[in-house]
Amino acid sequence: MGLDQDASSNNSGLPLILGLALTLSQQETITPPPSNKITKPFNNSSNFITCSTSNNHNNNLQAELPSLTLGLSYPKNVNNNKVYYEDPLDFSTQTSPHHSVVSSFSSGRVKRERDVSSEEVEAIERVCSRVSDEEEDAVAARKKLRLTKDQSAMLEENFKQHSTLNPKQKQALARELNLLPRQVEVWFQNRRARTKLKQTEVDCEFLKKCCETLTDENRRLQKEVQELKALKLTQPLYMPMPAATLTMCPSCERLGGVSGGGASNKTTFSMAPKPHFYNPFTNSSAAC
DNA sequence: AGTCTTCTGAGCTTTACGTCA
DNA sequence: GGTGACGTAAAGCTCAGAAGA
Numbered sequence: 001m002g003l004d005q006d007a008s009s010n011n012s013g014l015p016l017i018l019g020l021a022l023t024l025s026q027q028e029t030i031t032p033p034p035s036n037k038i039t040k041p042f043n044n045s046s047n048f049i050t051c052s053t054s055n056n057h058n059n060n061l062q063a064e065l066p067s068l069t070l071g072l073s074y075p076k077n078v079n080n081n082k083v084y085y086e087d088p089l090d091f092s093t094q095t096s097p098h099h100s101v102v103s104s105f106s107s108g109r110v111k112r113e114r115d116v117s118s119e120e121v122e123a124i125e126r127v128c129s130r131v132s133d134e135e136e137d138a139v140a141a142r143k144k145l146r147l148t149k150d151q152s153a154m155l156e157e158n159f160k161q162h163s164t165l166n167p168k169q170k171q172a173l174a175r176e177l178n179l180l181p182r183q184v185e186v187w188f189q190n191r192r193a194r195t196k197l198k199q200t201e202v203d204c205e206f207l208k209k210c211c212e213t214l215t216d217e218n219r220r221l222q223k224e225v226q227e228l229k230a231l232k233l234t235q236p237l238y239m240p241m242p243a244a245t246l247t248m249c250p251s252c253e254r255l256g257g258v259s260g261g262g263a264s265n266k267t268t269f270s271m272a273p274k275p276h277f278y279n280p281f282t283n284s285s286a287a288c
Numbered sequence: 289a290g291t292c293t294t295c296t297g298a299g300c301t302t303t304a305c306g307t308c309a
Numbered sequence: 310g311g312t313g314a315c316g317t318a319a320a321g322c323t324c325a326g327a328a329g330a
Binding site: 144146164185189192193196 | 318319320321322325326327328
């Protein structure tokens with residue numbers, strides 16, 4: 001079996017021209033994808049996140065504290081017992097100044113929030129601690145969207161056909177799934193990213209195996225070289241041999257055929273007619 | 289019931305590319 | 310034709326809620 005065939009038969013679909021001859025160690029060559037580390041924001045108080053600045057949609061808490069207000073979110077789209085909002089990035093659609101509350105729940109704001117000094121945080125918490133029961137309704141409406149099985153299946157089906165969507169397809173799919181185009185878009189973005197991540201992990205495992213196999217093979221070949229050297233010392237290399245000497249692979253010690261009677265009587269030891277490239281996935285000898 | 293891990297929806301930033309003045 | 314500004318899409322990174330172990 002050829003090298004390329006082996007490569008194409010692996011799950012990663014990578015050709016075997018993967019630089020397998022590199023001598024770097026696994027630790028050096030293969031770095032696993034970054035772990036999905038979870039770092040909690042400095043303040044995960046639900047009261048805190050119900051706060052919003054009155055005039056800053058980015059929830060930039062560097063805004064003057066006195067301008068802080070409490071706000072309710074205004075769901076604009078409800079289906080499947082879940083509450084959706086208009087594209088939070090599209091502030092032109094927001095008629096209520098309090099609508100920014102929705103996006104203030106998002107993690108993306110945390111990065112900026114972390115920059116806020118501790119004094120500001122305390123001040124914010126003091127304000128937010130006065131959140132009334134009304135806000136609890138808003139909190140309840142903050143449930144994370146979970147796509148239904150049907151929606152997921154449909155998205156998967158579409159993703160199989162094409163991993164990217166043009167605006168028309170996005171609109172159509174969103175309409176069909178009763179989702180926002182933005183949600184469809186995000187799903188595809190995440191799907192692409194995670195597919196790639198998974199593929200990277202598969203490739204990583206594949207390369208690890210290659211490395212192990214090559215290390216073993218290298219060890220074996222070096223041993224073979226030692227044996228051949230020892231053989232050379234005990235037997236002169238060009239010693240005349242009988243014409244009917246059997247050819248034997250020094251590695252696997254299999255008989256390669258009878259010379260003399262056939263076509264190959266030029267040498268006493270037959271070698272592979274073509275240059276040999278080692279394939280770590282065929283367990284054959286380097287000389288076979 | 290509390291903890292940990294995994295999955296996943298979503299936001300933000302960066303990068304690449306096309307268009308236009 | 311070269312160039313800078315601008316818009317857009319995708320990739321990449323990250324966070325955090327939900328669910329299951």
